[in-house]
Structure formats: structure tokens, C-alpha cells
Amino acid sequence: FIGSPAKAQKTLKIATEPAFPPFEFQGSNGELVGFDIDLLKEIGKAAGFQVQFQSMQFDGIIPALQAKTVDAAVSGITITAERQQAVDFSRPYFKAGLAIAVKSDNQDITSLESLQNKRVAVQIGTTGALEAKKIPGAKIRTFDNAPLSLQELLNGNVDAVINDAPVTLYAIKENNLKGLKVTSQLLTEEYYGIPTAKGSPNLDDINRGLTAILNNGTYEQIYRKWFNA
Numbered sequence: 001f002i003g004s005p006a007k008a009q010k011t012l013k014i015a016t017e018p019a020f021p022p023f024e025f026q027g028s029n030g031e032l033v034g035f036d037i038d039l040l041k042e043i044g045k046a047a048g049f050q051v052q053f054q055s056m057q058f059d060g061i062i063p064a065l066q067a068k069t070v071d072a073a074v075s076g077i078t079i080t081a082e083r084q085q086a087v088d089f090s091r092p093y094f095k096a097g098l099a100i101a102v103k104s105d106n107q108d109i110t111s112l113e114s115l116q117n118k119r120v121a122v123q124i125g126t127t128g129a130l131e132a133k134k135i136p137g138a139k140i141r142t143f144d145n146a147p148l149s150l151q152e153l154l155n156g157n158v159d160a161v162i163n164d165a166p167v168t169l170y171a172i173k174e175n176n177l178k179g180l181k182v183t184s185q186l187l188t189e190e191y192y193g194i195p196t197a198k199g200s201p202n203l204d205d206i207n208r209g210l211t212a213i214l215n216n217g218t219y220e221q222i223y224r225k226w227f228n229a
């Protein structure tokens with residue numbers, strides 16, 4: 001291994017919005033768990049840095065990176081051209097996309113077009129929120145996290161939720177949300193990345209660690225653990 005064992009490792013502060021299972025959420029003892037959490041810990045091990053997570057609102061993450069109050073973030077964050085103006089991203093680590101969730105007995109909502117003039121719940125600051133804004137006449141309700149938006153759908157206060165498909169599918173399966181389903185079409189193809197401030201020297205370390213765990217089987221172990229694949 002490179003470097004002497006006595007050399008102190010640096011600690012990177014990692015921002016996350018911790019209500020996005022299975023990527024990041026609170027375990028039974030209140031500790032942070034999830035795919036993204038394991039991923040960053042293993043990237044740190046491979047690249048030689050420690051991680052310290054800091055929870056915050058999703059829409060506060062990019063401002064925190066720009067202000068350099070955190071070093072990086074992991075939060076199921078989609079790499080978009082707009083965000084790339086503000087921050088740098090690691091190589092992509094997960095393929096996702098947006099899906100529409102509706103009540104199981106709903107027959108008329110099948111696509112983005114069929115959401116016209118409907119009540120749609122989204123999480124603030126997300127790609128789902130951006131997609132919802134494009135729907136003519138939609139009444140958009142914005143929530144601090146994705147589970148709250150799904151709860152609102154279960155309660156019948158909105159007609160649909162636009163959220164990342166893996167998160168909505170996990171919620172339906174693991175929390176036994178029997179009353180909900182996802183419509184068949186994925187709305188988008190999105191890739192998650194790990195953002196840092198522009199020009200951050202840490203991005204190389206993060207990419208090196210990510211490449212190492214993609215190549216040595218660690219990534220696959222984490223994937224199996226959280227997606228039972």
C-alpha cells in the first residue's frame with residue numbers, strides 16, 4: 001500500500017440528505033446507512049481518506065459545496081448539465097431515472113402528458129421537481145424529502161409523485177406500501193455522481209477510489225447488499 005501506516009489520513013466532510021432509502025437513511029440506532037454510505041466509506045478506504053457525514057436539506061447540498069463547508073456529497077445526486085456549471089462530478093456510479101408513482105387502482109395516469117392539471121408531489125431541489133414544472137397546469141406540492149411525498153400520495157392528497165425509480169420501488173417493496181404502484185414508463189435516464197466544489201483536489205482521490213472498488217468487486221458487493229441482486 002502507498003504511504004506509511006503511521007501517516008495520518010485526511011477526513012473528508014460528506015454532505016447527504018438522509019431520507020432516501022436505500023441510498024441513505026437512518027438505521028434502527030439512528031446511524032446513517034445505505035448504498036451511498038457504504039460506497040463512500042469504501043471509496044475512502046481504497047483512496048486513503050476518512051469520511052465524516054453531514055446531513056442537510058437536499059437543496060442545501062450544492063450551495064454547501066460551493067461555500068466549501070463540505071468537501072463532497074453523496075445523495076443519489078443526478079449529474080446534470082446545469083449542476084455541472086456549479087460543481088464538479090466524479091465518474092457516474094449508478095444508473096437511475098424518474099418514475100411516476102400513483103395509487104394502485106389508478107388507471108388514467110400513465111405518462112407525463114396524463115399528469116396535466118393533476119396534483120403532483122416532489123422533493124424540493126430534485127430532478128423530479130424540475131420535470132414536474134414542465135407539466136402544463138400541474139399543481140405541484142413540494143416536500144423536504146421523498147418519503148413525505150409518497151405519504152401524501154397514500155393519504156390521497158396528491159394524484160402522483162415524481163421521484164427516482166429505485167427509491168420509489170424500494171419504498172413500495174420494503175415499507176409494504178400496498179396501495180401504491182409505479183407506472184410502466186421511466187421518464188428519464190439519469191446517472192448519479194459524487195460532486196465536489198469546482199477544481200477540488202479531492203475529486204481525483206474520489207475517482208481513484210471509485211475506480212478501484214468498481215474493479216475489485218467491492219462495488220458489486222455493496223450493490224448486492226442493498227438491491228438483493
Ligand code: ARG
Nearest residue numbers: 017020075076077078126127
Ligand atoms: N436524483 C435526484 C436528483 O439528483 C434526486 C436525489 C434526491 N436525493 C436525496 N438524498 N434526497 O435531483
